Amino acid sequence: MSATLVARPIALGPSLGRSTLVLGVGLALLLVAAAAAVALGTSGVGPDQALAIIVHRVTGIGPITWPASAETIVLELRLPRVVAAMVVGAGLACAGTVFQAVLRNPLADPYIIGTAAGASLGAVAALILPLATVGWLGIGAVQAFAFAGGLGAVLVVYAVARQRGGTPVVTLLLAGYAVSSLLAAGVAFLLFASGDRLAAVVSWLLGSLAGASWPRLAIAGPLIVVSFTLILLRWRRLNALLLGEAAAAHLGIDVEREKRILTGLAALLTSAGVAISGTIGFVGLVVPHLLRLAFGPDHRLLLPASMVYGALLLLVADLGARLAGGIPVGIVTALIGAPFFLWLLRRAVRPNA
Amino acid sequence: MAHFRHPLVAYLVLLLAVTACAPAGESPSADAASRAPTDPPATPSPTHEAAYPLELTDAAGRSVTIEAEPERIVSLAPSNTEIVCALDACDRLVGVTDFDDYPPEVADVTDVVIRTSVDVELVVDAEPDLVLAAGNELTPSTVIEQLDELGLTVVVLYPESLDEVYADIEFVAAALDATDAAEALVSEMETRVEAVETAVADADRPLTLYEVFYSEGTTYTAGESSFLASLLEIAGAEPVIGDAQGVIDAEALVEADPELILLGGASYDQSLADPEAALETVAERPGWGELAAVQSGDVVPYLDDIVTTRPGPRIVDGLEALARAIHPDLFE
Numbered sequence A: 001m002s003a004t005l006v007a008r009p010i011a012l013g014p015s016l017g018r019s020t021l022v023l024g025v026g027l028a029l030l031l032v033a034a035a036a037a038v039a040l041g042t043s044g045v046g047p048d049q050a051l052a053i054i055v056h057r058v059t060g061i062g063p064i065t066w067p068a069s070a071e072t073i074v075l076e077l078r079l080p081r082v083v084a085a086m087v088v089g090a091g092l093a094c095a096g097t098v099f100q101a102v103l104r105n106p107l108a109d110p111y112i113i114g115t116a117a118g119a120s121l122g123a124v125a126a127l128i129l130p131l132a133t134v135g136w137l138g139i140g141a142v143q144a145f146a147f148a149g150g151l152g153a154v155l156v157v158y159a160v161a162r163q164r165g166g167t168p169v170v171t172l173l174l175a176g177y178a179v180s181s182l183l184a185a186g187v188a189f190l191l192f193a194s195g196d197r198l199a200a201v202v203s204w205l206l207g208s209l210a211g212a213s214w215p216r217l218a219i220a221g222p223l224i225v226v227s228f229t230l231i232l233l234r235w236r237r238l239n240a241l242l243l244g245e246a247a248a249a250h251l252g253i254d255v256e257r258e259k260r261i262l263t264g265l266a267a268l269l270t271s272a273g274v275a276i277s278g279t280i281g282f283v284g285l286v287v288p289h290l291l292r293l294a295f296g297p298d299h300r301l302l303l304p305a306s307m308v309y310g311a312l313l314l315l316v317a318d319l320g321a322r323l324a325g326g327i328p329v330g331i332v333t334a335l336i337g338a339p340f341f342l343w344l345l346r347r348a349v350r351p352n353a
Numbered sequence B: 001m002a003h004f005r006h007p008l009v010a011y012l013v014l015l016l017a018v019t020a021c022a023p024a025g026e027s028p029s030a031d032a033a034s035r036a037p038t039d040p041p042a043t044p045s046p047t048h049e050a051a052y053p054l055e056l057t058d059a060a061g062r063s064v065t066i067e068a069e070p071e072r073i074v075s076l077a078p079s080n081t082e083i084v085c086a087l088d089a090c091d092r093l094v095g096v097t098d099f100d101d102y103p104p105e106v107a108d109v110t111d112v113v114i115r116t117s118v119d120v121e122l123v124v125d126a127e128p129d130l131v132l133a134a135g136n137e138l139t140p141s142t143v144i145e146q147l148d149e150l151g152l153t154v155v156v157l158y159p160e161s162l163d164e165v166y167a168d169i170e171f172v173a174a175a176l177d178a179t180d181a182a183e184a185l186v187s188e189m190e191t192r193v194e195a196v197e198t199a200v201a202d203a204d205r206p207l208t209l210y211e212v213f214y215s216e217g218t219t220y221t222a223g224e225s226s227f228l229a230s231l232l233e234i235a236g237a238e239p240v241i242g243d244a245q246g247v248i249d250a251e252a253l254v255e256a257d258p259e260l261i262l263l264g265g266a267s268y269d270q271s272l273a274d275p276e277a278a279l280e281t282v283a284e285r286p287g288w289g290e291l292a293a294v295q296s297g298d299v300v301p302y303l304d305d306i307v308t309t310r311p312g313p314r315i316v317d318g319l320e321a322l323a324r325a326i327h328p329d330l331f332e
Helices: A015-038 A047-059 A068-103 A115-128 A141-163 A169-192 A193-208 A212-230 A234-241 A245-250 A255-277 A283-295 A299-323 A331-346 B004-020 B078-085 B104-108 B120-124 B141-149 B162-177 B181-199 B227-234 B250-256 B273-285 B292-296 B306-310 B314-327
Strands: B054-057 B064-065 B071-073 B093-097 B113-114 B130-134 B154-157 B209-210 B213-215 B218-220 B247-249 B260-265 B297-303
Touching: A015 A047, A015 A068, A015 A299, A047 A068, A068 A169, A068 A212, A068 A234, A068 A255, A068 B120, A115 A141, A115 A169, A115 A193, A115 A255, A141 A169, A141 A212, A141 A255, A141 B004, A169 A193, A193 B141, A212 A255, A212 A299, A234 A255, A234 A299, A234 B004, A234 B306, A245 A255, A283 A299, A283 A331, A299 A331, B054 B162, B064 B154, B071 B078, B078 B093, B078 B104, B078 B130, B078 B154, B078 B162, B113 B120, B113 B181, B120 B141, B120 B227, B130 B141, B141 B154, B154 B162, B162 B181, B162 B227, B162 B314, B181 B227, B209 B218, B209 B227, B218 B250, B227 B306, B227 B314, B247 B250, B260 B273, B260 B292, B260 B314, B273 B292, B273 B297, B306 B314
Parallel strands: B071 B093, B071 B130, B093 B113, B130 B154, B209 B260, B260 B297
Antiparallel strands: B054 B064, B213 B218, B218 B247
C-alpha cells in the first residue's frame, strides 16, 4: 500500500538545486496563469484594459479610458476569484499531502475524515434554514456554517477513534467513513426537504469559485496562510511518519501529538477552503501523488510544491471552466489532471523504476 | 469523502432540471399587493414624471430604490423579458437569457444567462441600470446577493397567479414610467381571461393531469396552490395536484384516476408529440394502463407548455391553449 510513499530513503531527497528549479518553474507558471486569468473572461474586457486598470489602481498612473463596469469586472470579479483559486488549490493540495502521509493511505484526500460531509451539512443547513441573510463580518452564514461543520466533523471523528494509548490510523479511517456516511444522510435529508432552494444547494455541492469576493478571502485567506506555514515547518516529522509510526517513535517523535497537530492543521486548511468555494474534488487527491511520482516523497520539496502546483491546477481549471460557460470547476480539474496522472502512473510502475 | 458526493450530485442535477420547469412552490411574499408600487395598481401617480427616485418592495421582500428612469435593462428570465417588451421597452434590453425566444428581436440581445447559469461578468459588462431577476431560486439568491454587492439595482419578480402577473407588469411599468401601456395591456389580458371563464362556466370539469415531466414512476404536475393549478381551474378543469413541488407518485396518481392527461413535455420531446405514439408510451408506464384517461384515449400531447408556464404577458395565450385542450368542443 505505501510502497510508492517510501520508495526512496529520505536521505536521498532532491538536491537544493533541483528543489529550487521545481518550485521556480511552478511559480513562474503560476504567475503566467494568474495574469491570463485576470486578463481573460467572458466579457469584452481584454488583457490591455485589465493591465491598465490594475496599473492605475496600484500606482494611480494613466488616464481612465474604461467604463466603471470594466473596473468592477477586473478588481471585484476576476481578481478575487484568481486569488481564491490559488489559495483554495494550494490549501487542498497541501492538506492532501498531509493526510496521505499521516494516514499512510494512497486514497486519502483532504475530505477523507469527515470535512466534506461536515462542511456540506453545515452549508446546506444554512442554505435551507432561513439563515442565509444573517451576515457576520461580511461572511455569510453559509461560509461560517461550512467552516464549522468541516472542522466539527473532524473533531468528532478524532474523538471517536481515540483509544487508550493512541489513535490507530485504521480506526481513524473507519470512523471517518462512518461519520461521513451519517452526515451525508443528513445532507440527503435536507436536500429532500429543500424545495425551492435546491438549485442553490446543488451549485454549492458542485463547488464553484464564482462567489469569491474580498470579504470572503479576508478571513479564510489568512487562516490558510498561517496553516501553510505551520505545516511547512513540520516537514521533517512528516518524512519520519512515512517510515511508519514505530520507526518515527524510535526517531524521537511524539507520534500521537504530531498526528493530532497535523490532522488539525490540514482540517483547518480544508474547512477554510471549502468555506470559500464549496467542495472541489480531485485537486487534493491527485496533486500530491503527481508530485510524489515526479519528484519523490521528501516533504521538504513535496509540501511547498503541492501548494504551488495545487494553486496552478485549480487556477487553470477555473479559468477553463469560466471560459467554457461556467461548467463546474471539479469537472475541469479531473479532465486536466486525470489523464496526466494516469500517464505518470503507467511510467512509474515499470519494473525497477 | 469524495465518493459520497457524486451519485448524490447526479441525482440532484436531475431533480433540479425537473424543479426548474415545475410549477411554483410557495414564495416568501405571495401577496401581490405587497410588491406593487406604493401607488395602487392601475392608478398612475398624478406626478409620475417626478416619481424618481422610486422606492419599491420586490417579490423577495427586498426594498429597492430606482434612482432614475432605467435605460439599460438586463433580464434574467424570459418572462421578465416579455414584460419589458410588452411595455415597448425592448430596445432598452442589454442582456437576456439564452432561453429567450420571444419577441423574436431579443435574439439579437447579448445572452448573460447561459444554460441557466448567470454569468456575472457579462451582467456587469452590460452596464445595466436595472436588473430584473426571477424569484424562487430561478435566479440563485447567491447571484442576487453578488449583484447587489457589486452595486447594481436588482429587482426580483416572481408571480404565482394571474393577479401577480398583472401586478408585476404594473411594477415594471412603474419603474420604466410606462404606466399607460401597462394599463392597456392588463385590461386586454383581463378581458381575454373573462372570455375563457365565461366560455367554460357551464361545462363539465374533467379531472385533468397536466404532466410537466415524468421519470421512473414519479410524475411532476401542478403543485399545491401553484400558478399552473390555478390556470387549469380557470380553464375549466379539476386539476390533479401534486405536493408543493408538484410531485405525485404512481399510487396517488392511480388513486386520483384522471379523465384527461395533457402531456406538457410534448412541447420539447418529439417522441410525445404524436398522439397515438404518446398514448402507447404512457400506457406502458407501471399502473397507467388502467387510468380512465388512457382507457378512453384522452391523452393529449400539449404543445403550448412554454406560454403556459412562463409567467409573462403571454400567460393568457397559455390559458386559452389550456381551455382549448380541455374543452375542444367549446372552442370549435
